[in-house]
Amino acid sequence: MKLINQWPQYYKKNVVTHYCPGCGHGVVHRIIAEVLEELDVGKRSLLVCPAGCAVLAYHYLDIDVIESAHGRGTAIATGVSRANPDLFVISYQGDGDLSAIGTAETIHSANRGENITVIFINNAVYGMTGGQMAPTTILDQGTTTTPLGRNSTLDGYPLHITDVVAAFPGVAYAERVTVATPGGIRKTKKAITNAFQTQIEGLGYSIVEVLSPCPTNWKMTPLQACRWITEEMSKEYQPGLLTDKREEKRKQKG
Amino acid sequence: MNKVFMSGNHTIAEAAIRAGCKCYFGYPITPQNELGEYMAANLRQAGGTFIQSESEIAAINMVVGAAASGVRAMTSSSSPGISLKQEGISFLSGFELPAVIVNMMRGGPGMGNIAPAQGDYYQSTRGGGHGDYRTPVLAPASVQELADLTMVAFDLADRYRTPVMLIGDGMMGQMKEPVVFPELVKQLPEKKWALKGRGEGPSRYLASLILDGLENERHNWKLVRKYQEIADCETRYELYMMEDAEYAVVAYGTTARIIKGAIKRARREGIPVGLIRPITLFPFPEKVLQEIAHRIKGFLVFEMSTGQMVDDVRLALADYQVKVEFHGRPGGIIPTPLEFSRVINRHYRRMKK
Ligand SMILES: Cc1ncc(C[n+]2csc(CCOP(=O)(O)OP(=O)(O)O)c2C)c(N)n1
Ligand code: SF4
Numbered sequence: 001m002k003l004i005n006q007w008p009q010y011y012k013k014n015v016v017t018h019y020c021p022g023c024g025h026g027v028v029h030r031i032i033a034e035v036l037e038e039l040d041v042g043k044r045s046l047l048v049c050p051a052g053c054a055v056l057a058y059h060y061l062d063i064d065v066i067e068s069a070h071g072r073g074t075a076i077a078t079g080v081s082r083a084n085p086d087l088f089v090i091s092y093q094g095d096g097d098l099s100a101i102g103t104a105e106t107i108h109s110a111n112r113g114e115n116i117t118v119i120f121i122n123n124a125v126y127g128m129t130g131g132q133m134a135p136t137t138i139l140d141q142g143t144t145t146t147p148l149g150r151n152s153t154l155d156g157y158p159l160h161i162t163d164v165v166a167a168f169p170g171v172a173y174a175e176r177v178t179v180a181t182p183g184g185i186r187k188t189k190k191a192i193t194n195a196f197q198t199q200i201e202g203l204g205y206s207i208v209e210v211l212s213p214c215p216t217n218w219k220m221t222p223l224q225a226c227r228w229i230t231e232e233m234s235k236e237y238q239p240g241l242l243t244d245k246r247e248e249k250r251k252q253k254g
Numbered sequence: 255m256n257k258v259f260m261s262g263n264h265t266i267a268e269a270a271i272r273a274g275c276k277c278y279f280g281y282p283i284t285p286q287n288e289l290g291e292y293m294a295a296n297l298r299q300a301g302g303t304f305i306q307s308e309s310e311i312a313a314i315n316m317v318v319g320a321a322a323s324g325v326r327a328m329t330s331s332s333s334p335g336i337s338l339k340q341e342g343i344s345f346l347s348g349f350e351l352p353a354v355i356v357n358m359m360r361g362g363p364g365m366g367n368i369a370p371a372q373g374d375y376y377q378s379t380r381g382g383g384h385g386d387y388r389t390p391v392l393a394p395a396s397v398q399e400l401a402d403l404t405m406v407a408f409d410l411a412d413r414y415r416t417p418v419m420l421i422g423d424g425m426m427g428q429m430k431e432p433v434v435f436p437e438l439v440k441q442l443p444e445k446k447w448a449l450k451g452r453g454e455g456p457s458r459y460l461a462s463l464i465l466d467g468l469e470n471e472r473h474n475w476k477l478v479r480k481y482q483e484i485a486d487c488e489t490r491y492e493l494y495m496m497e498d499a500e501y502a503v504v505a506y507g508t509t510a511r512i513i514k515g516a517i518k519r520a521r522r523e524g525i526p527v528g529l530i531r532p533i534t535l536f537p538f539p540e541k542v543l544q545e546i547a548h549r550i551k552g553f554l555v556f557e558m559s560t561g562q563m564v565d566d567v568r569l570a571l572a573d574y575q576v577k578v579e580f581h582g583r584p585g586g587i588i589p590t591p592l593e594f595s596r597v598i599n600r601h602y603r604r605m606k607k
Contacts, residue, residue: 044451058459079319108308
């Protein structure tokens with residue numbers, strides 16, 4: 001009999017999840033665990049967790065983890081990576097964390113081309129604090145702080161931060177994916193693999209934005225949430241490759 | 255190394271490199287820019303990392319990352335920048351991570367000015383950021399002491415796994431004096447707790463979010479015990495002309511330095527006054543005040559603030575029948591030895607009555 005799948009080495013067993021049913025965080029954690037194993041970097045990894053629903057990621061991932069103050073993930077990751085260039089450093093962040101309070105850290109770590117990987121979970125709301133508007137909330141989307149739907153005049157426009165950083169010369173790899181469909185999940189794994197490889201090769205900053213369901217705060221069933229990502233959210237944030245400067249960076253490195 | 259003539263800010267940077275500091279992250283602010291500049295020129299050459307960060311918040315969080323992975327790291331700033339760093343200092347305390355933070359204080363709330371002041375005493379010694387924590391605070395008063403205490407700061411930080419602050423002001427940072435640097439630290443203490451990837455062992459994490467109430471309480475009590483141990487073992491102070499003193503001035507840093515001149519003058523006039531100079535502001539040298547309280551007719555506290563350390567003096571002497579007076583200027587201007595002499599004279603006449 002051929003073994004086609006097994007429990008990933010860096011995914012803890014026998015833990016009860018704190019994520020809501022249908023949440024995307026768990027799916028992405030599992031993908032990270034699989035790719036860490038496939039690329040054989042788990043033993044020298046340090047994951048930076050955000051303030052947000054994923055704050056307890058160390059309950060699930062069996063690698064070294066440090067928690068971060070809200071928004072400061074890439075500053076901490078920068079410190080780790082500069083102090084210990086041999087470490088494989090991931091900053092895992094939600095959209096509130098990465099594109100509101102941590103905007104400066106996001107922009108500048110990307111612009112410095114830090115050799116780190118950012119996993120950016122975009123669920124268009126602040127999940128942990130109860131579903132308030134995030135910079136990524138789409139127009140007309142209802143949240144607890146946009147009860148009548150996000151209004152561009154009052155609340156500004158959805159922020160496409162990954163597109164912004166993708167344009168920076170220091171950013172070697174940026175892709176937007178979704179975990180709303182099985183095909184999307186496969187692409188997410190491919191993107192995370194590419195991003196991790198970018199760092200392993202020392203090519204600079206890599207980021208994967210994952211459109212991820214938050215059924216609880218969207219007040220939907222998990223299925224409805226996945227459909228909403230495909231039908232509504234993906235229109236605002238089109239999945240696809242945003243930049244891939246790896247070849248160019250390889251040449252630069254010589 | 256021979257004696258060299260160096261500014262305070264350069265001295266801290268050189269001492270930090272000698273202490274084995276491998277990472278410096280900072281954002282420019284006067285009057286401490288020369289510290290970062292020295293690091294840019296010399297730490298990189300010494301195989302370390304210098305980053306001019308996008309903000310003080312980013313700098314202190316880079317320190318968090320470097321410290322978590324077991325490397326000696328530091329940042330420096332001045333008052334408004336330290337306010338921004340308080341978030342990270344609270345996290346360092348919660349994570350129990352060692353780091354050195356330099357504050358060259360300046361005058362006033364808000365931007366104030368860049369002249370010497372001591373208005374950040376509360377902020378430094380009371381935690382400053384959110385939560386129930388304390389930061390050991392060292393207050394040098396000469397360039398030589400800046401060198402020595404920078405080394406001490408790194409050692410304390412590692413020994414107790416806590417951020418340590420070194421505070422001075424524009425005068426401490428800019429003035430030049432002869433200094434002999436301590437030897438290069440070759441062997442750093444081992445940090446078994448540092449996160450360097452799990453390797454073949456179990457994975458570990460550093461977190462300050464502790465949802466379980468009892469566990470959170472245990473963690474907070476553990477921190478309190480640590481601060482108590484620091485108070486018991488690490489209190490530092492200097493006594494100047496105190497052997498036969500009947501009156502004691504309490505002052506630290508730049509103020510203490512200026513006051514030494516005033517005390518000499520007072521002694522010439524026959525006033526039996528001496529100086530108690532706290533070198534650690536937290537822990538505050540309360541025991542030494544208590545030990546001499548019975549033979550002291552009055553304590554006179556000088557600060558370049560409107561009165562902050564004086565609270566610690568009053569707390570230390572709460573159970574003693576002794577007068578505590580205060581003289582302060584809010585900083586932004588440096589008092590002269592003559593001004594202090596006049597205050598000492600006035601104080602002496604009043605106390606004698
Ligand atoms: C300085 C600070 N401000 C606010 C908070 C409260 N807070 C915790 S998580 C969070 C938002 C999380 O949203 P997001 O980053 O999108 O992650 P999600 O929970 O959706 O996964 C906020 C505002 C905090 N912990 N720290
Ligand atoms: S609130 Fe949303 S993001 Fe948070 S765990 Fe629940 S579904 Fe996931």
